[in-house]
Amino acid sequence: MADTQYLHWPFFAPHHATFAAALDAWATQHVTGAPLAADNLHHVDARNVDARCRHHVRALGESGWLRYAVAGAAYGGAADTIDTRAVCLARETLARHDALLDFAFAMQGLGSGAISLAGTHEQRARYLPRVARGDAIAAFALSEPDAGSDVAALQCAATVDGDQVVLNGEKTWISNGGIADFHVVFARTGDAPGARGISAFIVDADTRGFEVAERLDVMAPHPLARLRFTNCRVPISARIGASGEGFKIAMRTLDVFRTSVAAAALGMARRALDEALARSTSRRLFGGVLSDLQLTQASLARMAITIDSAALLTYRAAWQRDQGRPVTREAAMAKYAATEGAQQVIDAAVQLWGGLGVLHDMPVERLYREIRALRIYEGASEVQQLIIARELLRDAASAGGSPAPST
Numbered sequence: 568m569a570d571t572q573y574l575h576w577p578f579f580a581p582h583h584a585t586f587a588a589a590l591d592a593w594a595t596q597h598v599t600g601a602p603l604a605a606d607n608l609h610h611v612d613a614r615n616v617d618a619r620c621r622h623h624v625r626a627l628g629e630s631g632w633l634r635y636a637v638a639g640a641a642y643g644g645a646a647d648t649i650d651t652r653a654v655c656l657a658r659e660t661l662a663r664h665d666a667l668l669d670f671a672f673a674m675q676g677l678g679s680g681a682i683s684l685a686g687t688h689e690q691r692a693r694y695l696p697r698v699a700r701g702d703a704i705a706a707f708a709l710s711e712p713d714a715g716s717d718v719a720a721l722q723c724a725a726t727v728d729g730d731q732v733v734l735n736g737e738k739t740w741i742s743n744g745g746i747a748d749f750h751v752v753f754a755r756t757g758d759a760p761g762a763r764g765i766s767a768f769i770v771d772a773d774t775r776g777f778e779v780a781e782r783l784d785v786m787a788p789h790p791l792a793r794l795r796f797t798n799c800r801v802p803i804s805a806r807i808g809a810s811g812e813g814f815k816i817a818m819r820t821l822d823v824f825r826t827s828v829a830a831a832a833l834g835m836a837r838r839a840l841d842e843a844l845a846r847s848t849s850r851r852l853f854g855g856v857l858s859d860l861q862l863t864q865a866s867l868a869r870m871a872i873t874i875d876s877a878a879l880l881t882y883r884a885a886w887q888r889d890q891g892r893p894v895t896r897e898a899a900m901a902k903y904a905a906t907e908g909a910q911q912v913i914d915a916a917v918q919l920w921g922g923l924g925v926l927h928d929m930p931v932e933r934l935y936r937e938i939r940a941l942r943i944y945e946g947a948s949e950v951q952q953l954i955i956a957r958e959l960l961r962d963a964a965s966a967g968g969s970p971a972p973s974t
């Protein structure tokens with residue numbers, strides 16, 4: 568673990584520093600010792616990515632780290648509520664080592680988050696211990712081909728039929744699609760138009776009428792799919808929360824995990840800075856090394872400033888949520904700043920590596936591909952800006968209007 572000074576910031580409790588150090592040591596050993604780690608990620612096919620992902624989930628579960636991804640000590644969780652700062656430190660640490668390792672951790676949390684936050688005792692008891700052990704893989708199925716940013720437009724239908732619910736429709740861009748054992752699916756129950764007509768259901772992968780319609784191959788491969796539901800019946804007891812509460816549950820889940828996307832971006836940016844420092848202090852040119860040049864120093868300084876700004880926003884949001892305070896604006900700020908900033912930091916690192924920076928499977932080249940989707944999923948950067956502005960304008964309106972412009 569390189570720079571750990573930030574773990575002394577007032578956002579953290581003493582156990583967070585211990586947690587981060589232990590996970591970092593574990594990840595170092597896991598990534599270097601993992602039998603599948605030598606695979607060339609760029610050339611793997613879907614089955615290899617699936618195998619790597621399953622391997623990571625199992626290892627994270629066996630070592631106890633996935634306990635932090637679920638809530639409820641009685642259900643295998645590390646604590647009764649999700650420790651957002653621990654989740655963020657986990658993602659930052661894992662992403663610094665290996666993006667797919669971070670993905671495996673994150674999706675166990677996102678995929679089971681609705682159950683942790685709003686599930687019944689039976690739902691928690693059935694799913695969360697298996698998620699925490701790494702025995703069951705989870706997925707979060709909200710997006711559809713015609714409902715991404717405008718998620719309240721989703722059309723997947725859930726029709727009540729006696730004590731069952733019949734699902735018909737599609738979901739797309741579903742992470743862990745193809746390897747998940749169960750999916751939390753958001754569907755329209757028709758209680759009301761728009762966001763108020765959506766409910767959440769747990770759908771096991773072996774349910775009749777459920778199928779993986781298409782595997783999606785993206786620039787930084789991970790299990791991803793389009794899912795289809797055709798007269799897919801689940802018991803009404805598989806509904807999470809009340810009918811019509813699905814949108815609220817999805818947003819509560821995203822309030823936790825959106826901040827953790829910022830943390831993952833931060834981990835990738837820190838790795839890029841590590842790589843930039845290593846290269847610029849060893850690359851010989853013009854009779855010295857790259858880091859002797861002031862333009863290089865300016866680039867390194869900008870990277871460090873961007874990283875610390877993103878870290879402050881990320882851990883402010885995580886800390887604030889752990890205080891039980893609303894975090895919508897803070898999470899949006901963290902996600903926007905950390906993902907956009909990480910893209911810039913990684914691009915600068917590629918530049919400092921010169922030709923080697925664009926060679927397939929060099930660490931900075933991998934980071935360059937891996938960071939891109941983080942600016943899109945769990946609310947694209949434009950959507951985060953809208954959220955921040957909406958909150959600002961609402962506060963201004965409730966304070967009696969905007970301050971008068973100064974002349």
Ligand SMILES: Cc1cc2nc3c(=O)[nH]c(=O)nc-3n(C[C@H](O)[C@H](O)[C@H](O)COP(=O)(O)OP(=O)(O)OC[C@H]3O[C@@H](n4cnc5c(N)ncnc54)[C@H](O)[C@@H]3O)c2cc1C
Binds near residue numbers: 708709739742948949
């Ligand atoms: C790798 C990956 C993994 C994913 N995993 C999951 C998952 O596990 N579960 C899940 O449910 N979804 C998942 N998604 C889906 C993701 O959340 C959506 O892709 C995202 O919400 C954007 O939706 P869209 O792709 O339909 O783009 P669109 O909604 O069509 O947006 C296109 C562009 O328009 C911009 N835009 C949208 N609204 C506005 C506006 N009002 N003003 C200005 N610009 C705007 C967007 O920011 C974006 O740049 C994943 C996506 C990716 C790429």
